[in-house]
Amino acid sequence: MTDTLAPSYDPTEFETRLYQQWESSGVFKPSGKGEPYTVLLPPPNVTGTLHMGHAFQHTLMDALVRYHRMRGFDTLWQMGSDHAGIATEMVVARNLALEGNGETRDSLGREGFIGKVWDWKRHSGDTIERQMRRLGTSGDWSRSVFTMDPMAAEAVVEAFVRLHEQGLIYRGQRLVNWDPVLKTAISDLEVVNEEEDGFLWSIRYPLSDGSGSLVVATTRPETMLGDSAVMVHPDDERYASLVGRTVTLPLTGREIPVIADAYVDREFGTGVVKVTPAHDFNDYQVGQRHALPLINIFTPDATVNDVAPEQYRGLDRYEARKAVLADLEAQDLLVETKAHKLQVPRGDRTGQAIEPYLTDQWFVKMDGLAKRGMELVERGDVRFVPANWINTYRHWMENIQDWCISRQLWWGHRIPAWYDEAGRIYVGRDEAEVRAKHALGADVSLSQDNDVLETWFSAQLWPFSTMGWPNPELMAERGFDRFVPSSVLVTGFDIIFFWVARMIMATDHFTGQVPFRDVYITGLVRDSHGQKMSKSKGNVLDPLDLIDGISADALVAKRTTGLMNPKTAPKIEKATRREFPEGISAFGADALRFTMAALAGPGRDIKFDLGRAEGYKNFCNKLWNATRFVLMNTEGARFDGLPQPVTDAERWILARLDATAAEAAQHFAAYRFDLLAQSLYEFAWNDFCDWFVELAKPALNGGDEAAASSTRHTLLHVLERLLSLLHPLVPFVTEALWQQVAPRLGIDGDTIMLRPYPQGGDIDDAGHADAGADVEWLKAMVTALRRVRSELNVAPARQVTLLLAGASARDRALTTRFETSLRFLTRLERIDFIDDAASAPAAATAVVGELKLLVPLEGLVDLGAERTRLDKELKKVDGEIAKSQGKLASDTFVSNAPAAVVEQERKRLADWNLQRGALAAQRAKLG
Structure with missing residues (x-):
């Protein structure tokens, strides 16, 4: 066994280390080769921390990016963050109050306060980016853009000036939503x-x-x-x-x-x-x-x-x-x-x-822009996935109003407009341009508009402001022509109008391009009861707490600190301690990511259940243990090229691998992350870990060196391809395992991230299809016999006799061919064919197709004791059935009990009836 793979799966041992290796290697940057594939990160607020919605969407974006990178695309995930005007002003103002030195926003004045905001941004504003790295985000951080950076600021000023020159921006008195606290x-x-x-x-x-x-x-x-x-x-x-x-x-x-x-x-x-x-x-x-x-x-x-x-x-x-x-x-x-x-x-x-509130504000005329934005979507230049979201887009666009873009704040892009003492307005890229354009001498006093542009104004420019527009040199340097339009935008339905529609309109207006080809709309992440997560409800889950774990006390403190209504704190603490008495154990980033992908049905909200995360942590552990088995059985081996299968089990698993890869490609193309996760899970857990690993054991231990060597090669090959298939969803564990597997296949390279993603569709010959059908027969035989052994409580080491009745010529041929595997996997002493099941001694029976499998009971179990035990169990179950039937027959219970309680009782009755049927069938076998 290799001495470099830890004996147990512990994500805390390698996830952070691997991410640092990836980022320092530069593998997240575009390669410059292949067809471009671009994803724009919806820029999170610089004030923000990673929440479950981020973790959900970022997982899906990262899966797409990693998949296309492995397929050889010139992949760019454009990173960045938003200055978030109101939110940031509030955070910095609150921090000033906490410092207690008497400084306030107003006492500092505009320039002094903005200086404080920049100080805060430099020291604390990249929190969410650090958290995104912990999730495994493989974006190009070297190209990250902040919406107040000089490049982005130039785009904002240019857009405002052009729209004003075109008569699309005006200042007027209108009714707006007014916050009297923020003013x-x-x-x-x-x-x-x-x-x-x-x-x-x-x-x-x-x-x-x-x-x-x-x-x-x-x-x-x-x-x-x-x-x-x-x-x-x-x-x-x-x-x-x-x-x-x-x-x-x-x-x-x-x-x-x-x-x-x-x-x-x-x-x-x-x-x-x-x-x-x-x-x-x-x-x-x-x-x-x-x-x-x-x-x-x-x-x-x-x-x-x-x-x-x-x-x-x-x-x-x-x-x-x-x-x-x-x-x-x-x-x-x-x-x-x-x-x-x-x-x-x-x-x-x-x-x-x-x-x-009625105030003077700056507005954008939207009717003409909206008409064009609707046209681009209706004719398919931009596609919504799921397609029904076009109806929401259409409704908003057809009922559009002029857009109020000014905000009475200090932090943000200051409006490029100046006023003379008579109140006349001049718009320009800077004061010098205004003076030159309007021949205003030094004797004319000008003052710049105090307002800033709302955050959505700069956000609408994101698809091209991040690519250097309007500066031709920067556009060439950053690959504007290569990466615009981007391939897909992953975002929530709640900002289809506020952001998606505005990006479509703005990008077309200023560049003549659409901003993206596809818009994949996700649902919201809710708690396990379907409730929206909110601090006031005390049901918020922090993705970092799921990844790294948190104690019950720390979780309570996090949920009850800073509540708008502190009176709810005791209730929240009680509910939290009831739900998480031991806190939350560390699941690791991979388990959280796989959970998110598995729950990502088309456009629907998802109920996040920690039980799913626990299950997918077990999945990662199963993958780890299977890899340890493969490494243990291929110690010292080194194979080149593709395996040349010798056994039917090899041909079967290779065909299943091929089919699964083809399914994965289809699911990625359709953005069906849930079906992708399901397909890969079933192949990894059932086909590879449960079945092929088991079916490989007879070949590895059977004395046929050709079969043993071929099986070792196939084990390594299928495992390496499986890790590649899974990598976009669970990047850390697949990288850690791949680094141990790859050298034994003679694969050069430092990371699985640059391995070709399996596409499937290569195996269609009859030999693999026949082998697949034959192995399915073997699997059915093994499953049936293991079930019989389990029902009879036969000790694992105890060998049994198998009698086969009603065997067809194919059954006889397959039994002969797979006899070694059958005996090894189900602990058979011998296999005999009989003509008539009726003439067999008392036996436990199972059926595979037309073939009857009989395991004689004499000498295997104490028949009398087993009859007594089963009679006792049946009596106990009959009592539970009668109790449950009595409850459900009572009108008082059915009418007055909560619907959930009644439904639970019906389920209990169904479960007891199922159990009774199984016990009765087992008892009948004993006469």
Whole structure:
């Protein structure tokens, strides 16, 4: 046996070491040869850490990259990270507060704060990249791009200036999602809508002529201070005569019109609603249709401004609500207050309610870009996998709005626009260009726009900003013409519009190319119960904890630290200790990766179960032990070329290897990682480890040197090819084992990563097909006999007699041919043919096709004791069956017990019945 392969599988002993060898060797870089194959890493936030969604998607990307690298493609996995404006500002501001020296974002000023952000990025910002390496990510780190790097920044400025010159970027006043804590506009993706308990208030709005009133229902009475109208449905006969008249807006004295619009739901409340265009997105659209004034009553921090009546100015929006309601009640205008469920939009960073807010922002006109983006996908230039995601893409693109791209932050790409003292706007690549282009002398004072571009603006340029655009020299250096378009983008469905669609539109607009050929859409990784993983639920799993292990105490601390609602900590701790009383053991990166691949069904969310990871760790261990067996039995051997099989078992395993390789190629092409994992698992575990290793033993120990030598060669060859097949999914264990196997096959090279990936389809001759059918017969015989031995509790070393009845000519021929293997693998003393099973002595029976296998019981077991034991077992099982049947016959139990409990009882009954059938059959054999 080799002395360089450890006696047991322990991923902590070699995974980190192997990764360092790979990266230092430069094997992750493009080779410059072969057809290009490019994958773009969706750039994770520089603030981030590796989470289960990352681990899932990165595993699939890495599998694709490793597969194509082994197939000889010029493979590039473009790495990088995103500056993540809001998230990064929050992290650095929080760190400043923790330092306790009195420094804040505002006290430092813009330049000082940005300096702190860069310091943080240099020292802590590459955490996720270190974690990605631990997972086995084989990307070209030497080409990694940060979205604030000079190359990427040049692309952002160029894109903005060109779009502005083309009339596609403009500045205007519009309603946006506004976070009053961060004091910036945010995207829809950063808004979480949560159902909460609230109230619906009914308020009386008097008609201006004193002839009556209208009752309006609202969930936000404070915004009535900014009402521009009240609205009814045009077909609502109750209010038809009032349309065109006015009401006096309570608490303000302003007169506002009664308008009609089909947006109104006649069944909601009284069928009359208030219209506040500056503080509600739907009302804004109504306001545009009816040319209503936009009355903003809030400041950037959501306090009431000077437009409102004096008594409310300076109040927080919720304090203003209390004051408004109190004043309405005092004036007998508050008709009703009732509980009401409502959707509250909250910022995902701050947890604060988002305010629809009217501000001046920069926008991109999207209609023309969207039309072109839709055309590219509809005609197949970009393909969605699974294909049904095109419907989501189409829906968003057909309902597109102009895109708000400005953010009121300091960290990010500052908008390349300057203002003179009169407020005129000048856009250019820098101030010098602006002055030259507009002939502005030194006496004209210019100040740059304080806003930065939202992160998605730079992210949309990722396919070509990473390739040096717009600099021709950098584009040539980085291989723009070779690596654009990329081959596939692997991403989640939740950013099809926010990122995927924008990359399609931007890449086409600026380069005339599509950004990628395929978009493989993954589902979300959920917990084992199907719940979304979130810190507030306390069900988050850290991939690094699964790879390297974590104690129960450390896991509890991780899940309960920094909760938005600390009161939930005891509940989370209790649930965590119940689920992980011993913490989480180390599974290694390979077991986690194989789990992710095996669960990656087409586009569906996956329930992550630690039991699967444990099973795939066992799979890696099985592979390790099988390799140790092969190495032990090929010590000192060295073979060249392909094996020339001598035995049927060899021909069978070579045919199975060929078929499995062909299946793998099909599954990779279709992005069916689940079927790929299943196919490779079954071949490795069942065909190779369980069967071929067993079938090889008679040849290795049978005295036929030709068969023994050929079998050794085939063992090594199939193992080496199996390791290559598995490598994209489980790179570490396959590399560790391959380095021991390869030298015995005369294979030169330092890494399995550059071995050709088996493609299959090479074996189609009848000899292999016949051998396969014959070996399947042998496998069926061995399985049947082992089952008989197990049922009879025959000791492993005890030899038995086999009687064969009803044998066909083929059965007789195969029995003669495989007699040595049958006797070796099932511990047979002898094999006899008989004419009639009825004339045989008392025997345990099994059937293979038409052939009856009989194992005489006399002398093998104490028949009387065995009958007694089985009768006892049957009585016990009958009791359990009666108990279970009684429960299920009870209407009280079936009606009142939880559905899961009832279903569990039905399963128990089915299991007991199966067990009884097996015991009864065994008892019948004994007479």
